Amino acid sequence: MASCASTVAVSSFGPPQETADTQSTISSLLEPAISFLEPVARAPFPAIRRLFDHLRTDARDSASLNATYPSRGLFKTAAMTNPSSDQKLTLDLSPKRVLLISADLRASLAAHGLEEVLSFFSAIAAAHIPTILSALSNLAGIDLAPLHKSQNINFRLCDYWPGTAAPESDNGCGPHTDYGTFSIIFQDEHAGLEVKAPGSSGWIPIPPGGAVLLFGWCALILSGGRIHAVKHRVRRLSGTRRLSAVLFVAPDVDVALKPVNVDNSARQFSELIKSGAVDVKWFKEVMGKRWRWREGNESLANGELDEVTQDEDIEKLVFGLGSYETRVKA
Numbered sequence: 001m002a003s004c005a006s007t008v009a010v011s012s013f014g015p016p017q018e019t020a021d022t023q024s025t026i027s028s029l030l031e032p033a034i035s036f037l038e039p040v041a042r043a044p045f046p047a048i049r050r051l052f053d054h055l056r057t058d059a060r061d062s063a064s065l066n067a068t069y070p071s072r073g074l075f076k077t078a079a080m081t082n083p084s085s086d087q088k089l090t091l092d093l094s095p096k097r098v099l100l101i102s103a104d105l106r107a108s109l110a111a112h113g114l115e116e117v118l119s120f121f122s123a124i125a126a127a128h129i130p131t132i133l134s135a136l137s138n139l140a141g142i143d144l145a146p147l148h149k150s151q152n153i154n155f156r157l158c159d160y161w162p163g164t165a166a167p168e169s170d171n172g173c174g175p176h177t178d179y180g181t182f183s184i185i186f187q188d189e190h191a192g193l194e195v196k197a198p199g200s201s202g203w204i205p206i207p208p209g210g211a212v213l214l215f216g217w218c219a220l221i222l223s224g225g226r227i228h229a230v231k232h233r234v235r236r237l238s239g240t241r242r243l244s245a246v247l248f249v250a251p252d253v254d255v256a257l258k259p260v261n262v263d264n265s266a267r268q269f270s271e272l273i274k275s276g277a278v279d280v281k282w283f284k285e286v287m288g289k290r291w292r293w294r295e296g297n298e299s300l301a302n303g304e305l306d307e308v309t310q311d312e313d314i315e316k317l318v319f320g321l322g323s324y325e326t327r328v329k330a
């Protein structure tokens with residue numbers, strides 16, 4: 001399956017009118033929103049497994065790790081007690097948060113795979129972020145590099161641990177579109193990741209293994225809709241443990257989220273977006289509320305409907321209420 005990984009080059013992404021690729025069913029269905037990547041390093045799944053096993057069973061180290069970032073914690077285990085949230089454990093290791101970990105704790109976690117994981121992510125970030133940004137810049141006709149100067153990135157590990165509060169649930173990760181510019185998802189040998197091709201309604205399973213590159217809301221907005229953002233989810237197979245590692249790349253927090261080149265815009269945006277009043281920091285906060293709810297880490301305020309999905313909320317914000325209403329009625 002991993003052979004798929006090399007069939008589509010980064011440079012083949014782009015709006016439909018600019019691509020003529022018909023190589024495989026999956027890649028032609030998904031273009032231009034997703035592609036497979038030949039990464040410079042393989043994800044260290046044995047180290048990832050050891051790290052999760054350690055944190056799940058060592059209350060002292062997991063508490064100390066979470067104490068480094070008390071507002072949200074780094075190791076999130078809501079799924080152990082919440083049967084309706086995403087049934088996965090996550091470990092969010094953004095470079096900024098890693099710097100907060102004490103030397104003692106870091107040494108303790110090093111014995112359980114932490115350093116291997118961090119070196120992997122650093123190698124992937126150094127090798128792939130500049131090239132992907134430059135390919136995307138060419139496609140969108142804008143220069144994305146100056147909007148990504150501060151390394152606003154996150155290294156996330158996911159453990160679809162079978163022993164969560166709802167062991168039979170297939171809801172590993174609910175449908176959503178990532179907020180940032182792009183995400184690279186590394187999967188172990190277990191299937192589960194599914195994506196929606198732009199304009200089609202069914203879910204398409206992604207073969208396990210390899211690395212998948214997909215784009216988020218910020219890429220869509222900055223490119224004026226020329227880069228598609230991809231909705232995805234993870235289905236869980238009862239009794240099967242699946243591991244994944246994700247590199248999230250977003251623009252700098254103070255970047256105004258509006259089409260950089262208005263004349264080149266392929267879509268209509270809400271007045272709020274066009275005015276440039278929304279920056280990356282605010283957008284992430286608004287969107288984060290719902291994704292933390294989906295992941296079981298935050299509750300919604302009274303009156304906020306839990307049937308409204310994360311993407312519906314954001315679609316209203318990005319495209320405006322009118323376009324949202326038209327689409328749901330259709």
Ligand SMILES: O=C(O)CCC(=O)C(=O)O
Pocket residue numbers: 156158173178185187193232234244245246
């Ligand atoms: O585990 C995966 O394959 C994807 C996880 C994901 O989409 C996310 O955490 O945003």
Ligand SMILES: [Fe+2]
Pocket residue numbers: 176177178183232
């Ligand atoms: Fe995602």
